[in-house]
Amino acid sequence: MKLSDIGEDHLIGEIHRRCPPEWKADFSDDVAILAGAKGPLMVVSVDNLVEGVHFRTTTSSAKDIGYKSLAVNLSDLAAKGAKPRACFLSLALPPDLAVDWFYDFVAEFIELAKNSKCPLRGGDSSRSASGIFISVTIIGEQRLDRMKRRAQAQIGDVIAVTGTLGDSAAGLALLEQSPLSSKNRGDQARAHLIARHRRPTPRLREGSWLAKQSSVQAMMDLSDGLWTDLPRMTKASRLGALIRVDDLPLSEELLLEFGDKAQRWAVGGGEDYELLLTVKSASFPDLRRRFLAQFPEQRLTAIGEMYKANTGKMNAGGDGSDGIDWQSSVELSGLSVYSHFKKPVHR
Amino acid sequence: MKLSDIGEDHLIGEIHRRCPPEWKADFSDDVAILAGAKGPLMVVSVDNLVEGVHFRTTTSSAKDIGYKSLAVNLSDLAAKGAKPRACFLSLALPPDLAVDWFYDFVAEFIELAKNSKCPLRGGDSSRSASGIFISVTIIGEQRLDRMKRRAQAQIGDVIAVTGTLGDSAAGLALLEQSPLSSKNRGDQARAHLIARHRRPTPRLREGSWLAKQSSVQAMMDLSDGLWTDLPRMTKASRLGALIRVDDLPLSEELLLEFGDKAQRWAVGGGEDYELLLTVKSASFPDLRRRFLAQFPEQRLTAIGEMYKANTGKMNAGGDGSDGIDWQSSVELSGLSVYSHFKKPVHR
Known part of the structure; x- marks a missing residue:
């Protein structure tokens, strides 16, 4: 059997399985x-x-x-x-x-x-x-x-993200369509998406501020995309989730370039490096108001809620074990979990 | 110009040169x-x-x-x-x-x-x-x-090493001569040298003990061989050194297999992962006695002294800038400083 026959997550699982129990405390985190x-x-x-x-x-x-x-x-x-x-x-x-x-x-x-x-x-x-x-x-x-860990999400928490999603993956797709001409095309929307892929901004200031808020319960960064990263948080927290795909924050540039495909990039596209967090439900409006006062150029968008595990209905190509209900007005089937050792279907 | 045109140490130098001065404090150490x-x-x-x-x-x-x-x-x-x-x-x-x-x-x-x-x-x-x-x-x-750093060697210090030198490089040479038959040859000397290459023992206990001794001034591990690593210590300490090559500790197995070539392996061969240290001259005999009482299976061998920079005579193929006098009864010319980006002459 070759590595290509199994996925990256499986390899990491095999490493964990061989470690003594006392080492395993924070393998679930990033x-x-x-x-x-x-x-x-x-x-x-x-x-x-x-x-x-x-x-x-x-x-x-x-x-x-x-x-x-x-x-x-x-x-x-x-x-x-x-x-x-x-x-x-x-x-x-x-x-x-x-x-x-x-x-x-x-x-x-x-x-x-x-x-x-x-x-x-x-x-x-x-x-x-x-x-x-x-x-x-x-x-x-x-x-x-x-310290806001992946495993600290609670039932009823609002799920929120900073910034906009899908830009980086769309930018990479643009680069791969026309790698040489992209530099000077002068198309501002495309240039924005490509810059989001090439120069993602680590959300250090936002993360530092959010970590100080007692209403923020769990936090992680979106490196592999919501479709891949959110299940890591729900699994670590032993919870399910509902995501309103129509509420995902999309940039004007992504909408302009990709129209009705924009939401697929926002769900499945990786490398946005925005923050995914869960917030005590009652505190979210106040947290959001104070966040926007602190970071006027930023966004903080509620995209769903944490639920008890296994109550979410599967409706969008998930493998059934994720416990995430992706409520969407667009078709999401065919989105694949990204794995470096398997050929990704999308991206 | 390609990377192969310049050496690894040059690359690292280029990285250092671009760093602000306040970062550079311990780039000289391992x-x-x-x-x-x-x-x-x-x-x-x-x-x-x-x-x-x-x-x-x-x-x-x-x-x-x-x-x-x-x-x-x-x-x-x-x-x-x-x-x-x-x-x-x-x-x-x-x-x-x-x-x-x-x-x-x-x-x-x-x-x-x-x-x-x-x-x-x-x-x-x-x-x-x-x-x-x-x-x-x-x-x-x-x-x-x-904390015993590379830069802390003083004029007059005895230079000492743990264990024996050259075994690993000789073991690698044996493996490269006959990679497949080496496993079952049953030749104990060869098996020992090969094991020293494949399974070097990190000297954690010895290092921990030596670090507690006030008479030990500078310490580093020998990863690239004495010929390459000692100049790193003399340079960091801004000193020169005299090495008595005939005093280098050689294993019986290395002498048995390589005879009069053994000293060349001990000077030029890498990956022994023994400790190189300098010790206040007057304290060395007592330190050595206590070391051997603590680690009866180990060796601690004086191989030279630290001198004022640029007083050492060059007599063995050094590039003249090392400030190291390699006193040897065997011919050392042709030994090259190992660099990953250049093809090594020996090893």
Whole structure:
């Protein structure tokens, strides 16, 4: 049997199954949380970016990849409202790679590290037989009483997201349609979607603010898309959920370019790096008002509610175990859960 | 210009050059040292293992690679006498890889993690276009007053090493000569050298003990070999050194198999993962006596002294900038500094 016969989540499950029980506490989360003898908790996250899997050099520049390889890790800290403390860059690069690619990559990585007050403190670099491999480890700090974990959602919580969904996946689709001409097409809507794919903004400030609010119960970032990420939260919290797909926040640019396909991108598309959170129902209107006062350019949209597990009806191609009721006026069937080891149906 | 035109150390230099001055404090060390608000310091290290660069699946089994990918990181902690706290495993694997390879790899990684009390707390896994890529991040703890850094060597210090040198590189050479027959050859000396390559023992207990001794000034682990690693210590400490090559500790097995070539392996061969340390001269005999009482199966060998920079004579193929006087009765010319991006002359 080969790895392609099983999915990525299965591999991670196999790793967990072999670990002693006392290690398993926070495998359900997007970060590891380490308690020190004293002081704040350490939040640690590791993310890979692999050429041909997470990016192509034909559709992303060295600068874009340098930015994104740190941004996706900062997003993991944002999901816990953690303050960046240090990052570590591990590289394996093919010997025939242009030195300028390396310089551009490093310059942009360090620029974002500076802007995020997240010093680069080490790493490793080596040759690869072929292809570019990047792995970034990030360490942040957060207080225990402000740690919003995936597993902390409660029955009746409002499910909300920051920003808009689907832009990044739509941007990637545009790039793959016409990788070379996209740079100068001058089409603002397309340029916006492509920028959302190339330069996602980690929601560090928003995450830090939300983590301080006692009405926020669970939080994670949307890296693989709502369709894949929400089940991780419901599973960790042992709950079901109802999602009103027609309420998903869509950008004007996504609607302009993709019209009635926009909602499919918003449900199934990955790499938006917005925050997904659950909020005590009675507190949501006040939380939203204060959030918008704090971040006037941002959005915070209620998209559904948490329910008791297994009460949600399956109506949209889910495998039945997710316990999520996707209420939608558009057809969602055929959306697949993204797995790096299986060929995704959409994306 | 391509990466193959420049060396790995040059790449790392280019990364450092782009970092703001306040980040650079501990780039000279093999680990990053992060100070918390309270409590012990965090020691962080990242190491890559790349197929075709650091290992071949023809000469190392999945179990060996699982063991080694954690062992080399534990060795970085050992060099600081740090207590393991957590590890993180980042994998990119080709879709056609046998699932059994993955299971064997993970089982052995976790076995060593358990034995080293170093819980696996997270990571990432994804597909690679081709080849196996492994990156491990390790976090440990150490008190500030027990932190022995590369840069802390003083003029007159005795230079010492644990264990024996050259075994691992000789073991690799044996494997490459006859990868398939080596398993069952029944030749104990060869089997020992091969085991030293496949299963290096991180010197955690020795490092922890040595870090507590006030007479130990600087410490690092020998990953790339004395020829490459010692200049890193002399450079960080801004000192020169004299090494008595005839005093290097050699295993009986290395002498038996390689005779008069043994010293070349001991100087130039990498991956021994023994500890290199400097000790206040007057304290060395007493330190050694207590070390051997504590670790009766181990060795601690004086191999030279630290000198004022640029007083060492070059006599053995060094590039002149190392400031190291390699006093040797055997010919060392032609030994090359190992670099992943250049083809090594020996190894």
